[in-house]
Amino acid sequence: MTKISRLKNNMIYFDNSATSFPKPQAVVDAVVEYMTQVGANPGRSGHRLACEAGKIVFQARKNIAEFFGVKSPMNVIFSSNATDSLNLAIKGVLCQDDHVITSSMEHNSVIRPLRMLEERGIISITVLPGDDSGIISAGELDAAKKNNTKAVIINHMSNVTGVVQPIAAIGKWCKKNNMILILDCAQSAGIIPIDLKADSIDMIAFAGHKGLYGPTGTGGLIISDSFDVKKMSPLKEGGTGSMSDKTVQPNFLPDMYESGTLNVAGIAGLSKGVEFLNNMPEKLKSVQLHKNTLQKYFIQKAFKRIDGFKSYSASSGLGVVSFTIDGLSVSEITQRLSDDFDIMARQGLHCSPLAHHRIGTFPEGTVRFSFSVFNTISEVDTALEALKMIRDGK
Amino acid sequence: MWAVDVLNMNSINNKLIPVPRDLSSDCGYCVIVSYDQIKDAEEFLKRENIEFDRIVEIK
Numbered sequence: 001m002t003k004i005s006r007l008k009n010n011m012i013y014f015d016n017s018a019t020s021f022p023k024p025q026a027v028v029d030a031v032v033e034y035m036t037q038v039g040a041n042p043g044r045s046g047h048r049l050a051c052e053a054g055k056i057v058f059q060a061r062k063n064i065a066e067f068f069g070v071k072s073p074m075n076v077i078f079s080s081n082a083t084d085s086l087n088l089a090i091k092g093v094l095c096q097d098d099h100v101i102t103s104s105m106e107h108n109s110v111i112r113p114l115r116m117l118e119e120r121g122i123i124s125i126t127v128l129p130g131d132d133s134g135i136i137s138a139g140e141l142d143a144a145k146k147n148n149t150k151a152v153i154i155n156h157m158s159n160v161t162g163v164v165q166p167i168a169a170i171g172k173w174c175k176k177n178n179m180i181l182i183l184d185c186a187q188s189a190g191i192i193p194i195d196l197k198a199d200s201i202d203m204i205a206f207a208g209h210k211g212l213y214g215p216t217g218t219g220g221l222i223i224s225d226s227f228d229v230k231k232m233s234p235l236k237e238g239g240t241g242s243m244s245d246k247t248v249q250p251n252f253l254p255d256m257y258e259s260g261t262l263n264v265a266g267i268a269g270l271s272k273g274v275e276f277l278n279n280m281p282e283k284l285k286s287v288q289l290h291k292n293t294l295q296k297y298f299i300q301k302a303f304k305r306i307d308g309f310k311s312y313s314a315s316s317g318l319g320v321v322s323f324t325i326d327g328l329s330v331s332e333i334t335q336r337l338s339d340d341f342d343i344m345a346r347q348g349l350h351c352s353p354l355a356h357h358r359i360g361t362f363p364e365g366t367v368r369f370s371f372s373v374f375n376t377i378s379e380v381d382t383a384l385e386a387l388k389m390i391r392d393g394k
Numbered sequence: 395m396w397a398v399d400v401l402n403m404n405s406i407n408n409k410l411i412p413v414p415r416d417l418s419s420d421c422g423y424c425v426i427v428s429y430d431q432i433k434d435a436e437e438f439l440k441r442e443n444i445e446f447d448r449i450v451e452i453k
Contacts, residue, residue, distance in 0.1 A: 043422065045412065046410070046411055046412020046413070046422075046423055047412070051410050051423070054395045054410075054423075055395060055398075057395070058395030058396060058399065062399070072443070073396055074396065241422055242422050244422075245418070252445065
């Protein structure tokens with residue numbers, strides 16, 4: 001097998017849509033500092049270390065609330081990941097006989113909870129096909145709206161193609177029609193500026209470990225300042241450290257939805273991940289410019305140099321590229337990239353069968369390169385060289 | 395923690411302590427501020443819509 005030797009000491013990681021790697025050093029340092037210097041449980045005991053842990057969690061809430069245009073830090077509810085947050089939002093908000101509108105670009109983190117509720121006879125669903133790339137329109141929303149439609153639950157940025165839904169227009173439509181808008185920002189958080197108030201979004205689910213550069217096991221649900229929390233039930237009840245004399249769940253944020261000890265080590269790192277983005281020269285503009293530069297470069301060069309290369313993502317995208325190469329299976333490509341060139345990429349359906357149906361790549365799927373701010377043009381050049389060698393059977 | 399943050403930003407000296415058991419059986423915290431700053435503290439907290447159980451004078 002041919003190898004590019006220099007790569008053996010220079011692993012290339014292009015799987016940042018699954019989870020970003022590496023992390024900023026400040027993220028790692030914050031996790032280690034909490035684990036070695038603080039260690040205590042926030043919001044329970046009142047001793048010095050518990051207070052320190054509480055301060056770390058509060059600072060994270062504050063950083064995240066500011067980042068997403070929410071006034072109250074208490075409206076940031078920590079969870080394990082975007083899936084966890086979406087389950088809380090979906091199962092907490094939807095009731096018997098509600099109708100929901102969603103898109104054909106959804107990840108299983110949205111469509112599976114919805115399908116489960118549908119199978120149990122609780123809700124009905126309309127999946128909007130959108131245009132050729134899955135982008136939905138106000139006209140489609142109008143046509144799908146029913147008397148019992150309660151919410152629009154939609155993916156902001158596809159983890160398969162990187163396509164971005166027009167959230168400002170969808171938010172405007174939801175506000176006009178008095179619908180709850182729940183946005184899956186697993187991929188977009190840390191890449192696309194999101195402002196709940198400006199875009200009339202009721203809640204967003206985010207992953208802390210992708211574009212926000214926090215550790216795995218972090219994520220959250222952010223509720224807009226104007227959303228009435230009485231409209232959403234908790235999925236779990238338990239110890240919160242507050243109102244301990246009561247045997248019923250507190251009814252205030254964030255305790256209402258945060259039972260059990262938080263992942264403070266992860267949250268400490270996540271907080272620094274958000275600060276890392278805020279400290280970039282032009283914040284998310286820098287992130288977008290960097291990712292788009294890599295994406296455009298990769299797609300344009302690949303079309304010229306690799307016979308049978310087919311991209312399912314636009315050159316104008318923000319760092320998520322799905323592609324295939326005629327005559328090669330996607331698993332063969334990623335296995336060879338990993339084994340022979342030390343390049344990490346993901347193949348298959350990316351937990352998004354709906355999206356692959358929509359773009360015509362089901363059931364084989366695609367190879368996905370997903371870039372981070374730490375990837376370079378030089379790495380893309382190396383990957384192009386590797387793909388050409390795989391294509392040419394070398 | 396939010397209350398402490400707001401009080402610090404407004405230069406109100408404060409200290410976070412476990413809730414005294416004779417005040418509440420809660421696991422949580424309370425914030426001590428000096429007697430002459432109670433009114434200011436209360437106003438700052440209310441301005442930020444920070445909910446608190448009650449204000450108690452400790453003699």
